[in-house]
Amino acid sequence: MSIIEIEDLVYYYPDATLALDGVNFQAEKSESVALLGANGAGKSTLLLHINGLLRGHSGTVKVLGRMVEDKNLRWLRRRVGIVFQDPDDQLFMPTLAEDVAFGPANMCLSEDQVNERVNWALQSVGLVDLKEKASHHLSFGQKKRAALATVLSMKPEVLVLDEPTSNLDPRSKMQMVLLIRSLQDSGTTIITATHDVNLVPYLADRTVLLDKKVAAMGSTRQILGNRALMEGLGLEMPILADVFERLHEENIHSPITPMTKDEAIDVVREILKKNW
Amino acid sequence: MSHFDPERYSRLMSPIHLWEPRARIISLFVLIISLAMAGSIRQATVGLIISFCLVLISRLPFSHVSMFMKWPAIFLLPLAVIVPFTAGGDKVALPVLSSLSIAPSAQGVLLGILLLTRGLAAALVALVIVSTAPFTVTIRALEDLGLPGSLTQLFLFSYRYVFLLNDELQTMSRSMRCKGFVMMSDLNTIRVLAMALTMLFIRSYERALGVFYSMLSRGYSGELPGIGRCKIKCNDFIKSFLVLGAALGICFL
Numbered sequence: 001m002s003i004i005e006i007e008d009l010v011y012y013y014p015d016a017t018l019a020l021d022g023v024n025f026q027a028e029k030s031e032s033v034a035l036l037g038a039n040g041a042g043k044s045t046l047l048l049h050i051n052g053l054l055r056g057h058s059g060t061v062k063v064l065g066r067m068v069e070d071k072n073l074r075w076l077r078r079r080v081g082i083v084f085q086d087p088d089d090q091l092f093m094p095t096l097a098e099d100v101a102f103g104p105a106n107m108c109l110s111e112d113q114v115n116e117r118v119n120w121a122l123q124s125v126g127l128v129d130l131k132e133k134a135s136h137h138l139s140f141g142q143k144k145r146a147a148l149a150t151v152l153s154m155k156p157e158v159l160v161l162d163e164p165t166s167n168l169d170p171r172s173k174m175q176m177v178l179l180i181r182s183l184q185d186s187g188t189t190i191i192t193a194t195h196d197v198n199l200v201p202y203l204a205d206r207t208v209l210l211d212k213k214v215a216a217m218g219s220t221r222q223i224l225g226n227r228a229l230m231e232g233l234g235l236e237m238p239i240l241a242d243v244f245e246r247l248h249e250e251n252i253h254s255p256i257t258p259m260t261k262d263e264a265i266d267v268v269r270e271i272l273k274k275n276w
Numbered sequence: 277m278s279h280f281d282p283e284r285y286s287r288l289m290s291p292i293h294l295w296e297p298r299a300r301i302i303s304l305f306v307l308i309i310s311l312a313m314a315g316s317i318r319q320a321t322v323g324l325i326i327s328f329c330l331v332l333i334s335r336l337p338f339s340h341v342s343m344f345m346k347w348p349a350i351f352l353l354p355l356a357v358i359v360p361f362t363a364g365g366d367k368v369a370l371p372v373l374s375s376l377s378i379a380p381s382a383q384g385v386l387l388g389i390l391l392l393t394r395g396l397a398a399a400l401v402a403l404v405i406v407s408t409a410p411f412t413v414t415i416r417a418l419e420d421l422g423l424p425g426s427l428t429q430l431f432l433f434s435y436r437y438v439f440l441l442n443d444e445l446q447t448m449s450r451s452m453r454c455k456g457f458v459m460m461s462d463l464n465t466i467r468v469l470a471m472a473l474t475m476l477f478i479r480s481y482e483r484a485l486g487v488f489y490s491m492l493s494r495g496y497s498g499e500l501p502g503i504g505r506c507k508i509k510c511n512d513f514i515k516s517f518l519v520l521g522a523a524l525g526i527c528f529l
Binding site for chain 1: 410412413432433435436437439440483486487489490491492493494495496497500501
């Protein structure tokens with residue numbers, strides 16, 4: 001059974017603009033899926049449907065086998081955590097600790113359990129020393145990690161991330177990727193909407209290209225390595241894949257199109273060995 | 277990151293800062309009432325001395341106190357000057373004012389001094405209440421004392437987003453200056469400022485929507501969870517008894 005099943009989802013914005021035009025999408029347990037698409041492709045809108053914050057005009061959304069509908073919303077929000085693109089939307093309580101405790105406290109856990117979860121979540125994102133700080137005194141990178149902690153503390157089975165690495169410095173980006181992968185290893189299903197094509201190979205096994213509807217879906221390598229598909233949707237290939245695809249056009253063949261730095265180093269070694 | 281920090285003295289370690297917020301608010305509020313009811317200059321003076329002592333104990337810096345106190349002083353000083361001339365009673369002939377044919381009354385002078393003294397004393401105690409704990413702690417304490425939950429949430433969220441609006445405002449003002457905007461006293465300046473303010477409202481609305489979604493996604497159903505509230509300890513009671521004793525003392529002086 002798929003953890004998330006979306007069928008023929010159609011959604012219009014209040015001004016009658018079509019945002020989602022019959023989206024079909026599934027995600028399996030412990031899978032990390034990237035949602036890629038140009039601006040206005042409907043990525044964030046789709047994510048809001050998974051948590052029941054928006055409801056489609058037609059089509060169905062199922063999470064863990066249950067339909068997303070009013071009677072299931074409380075159940076759903078314990079299982080699906082969503083991290084918004086702008087961390088200031090997510091940090092509304094006076095202190096970081098209270099923000100991280102907000103979700104678990106709404107789950108009616110005991111005070112000890114809430115405190116335990118707050119410490120665990122803040123430790124996971126490396127902010128435990130700042131727990132008593134007010135959110136508005138955190139740096140942007142810290143706010144991004146804090147926003148993730150506010151959802152981690154609910155220990156959701158599905159984690160939905162909207163641009164988790166936007167505006168982060170390279171080190172913070174890689175820390176975020178490592179965190180996402182470790183959550184996936186512990187059994188969490190992760191759906192990430194992002195523009196950062198260079199980071200997708202590091203954080204997702206499967207990629208979905210969205211353009212109001214699903215334009216393509218497949219393994220990350222298969223999707224990101226398809227220049228025509230990517231450029232057709234106004235996206236770029238990851239820089240490494242782009243370089244090696246161009247070399248391929250100049251008859252400098254590599255066994256695979258590398259997506260990560262390690263793969264690229266191996267491929268360069270291979271090419272050098274062949275030519276020397 | 278916002279560097280705007282109106283609470284920078286709320287995290288000191290004075291006995292007033294360490295006083296349990298609910299006990300502190302109730303005790304100091306009773307003291308303010310007793311100061312407001314002081315009917316004689318003697319009572320008001322004792323009240324002012326007690327208020328000064330509380331400020332000293334709270335270790336609030338003089339610069340902070342003077343900055344806050346200038347506003348009540350600006351309001352009260354004209355009152356203290358006008359009341360002697362408007363209140364009835366025995367007129368005191370002042371050679372300086374004889375040419376203007378106006379004379380203050382002795383009772384009016386006393387009333388003016390009384391108003392000024394008790395006003396400043398009450399303002400000092402109010403300063404101690406608001407400056408010795410973060411705003412959110414004070415609001416939570418007020419909720420525990422019976423402030424409706426919806427009002428508490430309104431205050432808490434407004435306070436949190438004041439910082440964001442301040443950041444937005446600064447960004448917008450920087451951007452306007454980059455594009456050559458110079459503040460002048462003309463119609464164009466008013467028009468530009470009005471449009472900037474409108475944009476700020478629109479952004480605030482979008483922000484509010486984002487926050488609301490975020491709250492819903494984390495199980496919000498109309499109430500804020502309260503975690504980690506302080507308990508009133510023995511020394512909090514002692515501090516409260518001392519202040520309540522002082523308040524009663526002022527009343528029966």
